[in-house]
Amino acid sequence: MDILLLILGIICLLTGLAGAILPLPGPPLSFAGLLLLHITKFAAFSQTVLVGLGFVTVVITVLDYYIPILGTKKFGGTRAGAIGATLGLLVGFFVIPALGMFIGTFLGALIGELLGGAHFQIALKSAFGSFIGFITGIVMKTILCLIMIGYAVAELWGSF
Numbered sequence: 001m002d003i004l005l006l007i008l009g010i011i012c013l014l015t016g017l018a019g020a021i022l023p024l025p026g027p028p029l030s031f032a033g034l035l036l037l038h039i040t041k042f043a044a045f046s047q048t049v050l051v052g053l054g055f056v057t058v059v060i061t062v063l064d065y066y067i068p069i070l071g072t073k074k075f076g077g078t079r080a081g082a083i084g085a086t087l088g089l090l091v092g093f094f095v096i097p098a099l100g101m102f103i104g105t106f107l108g109a110l111i112g113e114l115l116g117g118a119h120f121q122i123a124l125k126s127a128f129g130s131f132i133g134f135i136t137g138i139v140m141k142t143i144l145c146l147i148m149i150g151y152a153v154a155e156l157w158g159s160f
Helices: 002-019 026-038 047-074 079-095 100-115 120-157
Strands: none
Touching (some): 002 026, 026 047, 026 120, 047 079, 047 120, 100 120
C-alpha cells in the first residue's frame, strides 16, 4: 500500500506543478501529494511544515483568483475586461495549448474592454494589467509547488 501511495503522491506533486501553469488546481494537488507521502513509511513531514504549507496553499489559491482582477483594475480595467481575460484564457488554452493561454488572456481582456466601450488606449492598458496579474499568479503557484517538491525530495532522499 505504501508503494501505491508513494506513486500517487509523486503524481500529485508533478501534476500540481503542471497545474501551476495549466488551468488545474496546482498548489492544492501538490499539497495533496505531500499528504499522501506523509502517510507512507517513506516520509514524515513535521506538523509545522504541513500546517505552514497548507496555509500558504489556501492563501495562494484564493489570491490566484483575485490577482488578475486586481491587476486589471489597477490598470484601469472593468468587469468586462476581467471576464474577457478569463474567456480568453480558456479559449487560448484549447486553440494553442501552450502559448494560447498567455495570448488569450491578453486578447480576451483587450476585446472585453473594447466591447465594454473603453477607448483603445485604456483597453490596452487594462489588458496589460490583466496579463501582469495572470503571470504573477503563475509565478506564485510555481514557486509554491517547487517548494513542496523540494520538501518531498529532501524527505524521500533518506528513504531510498
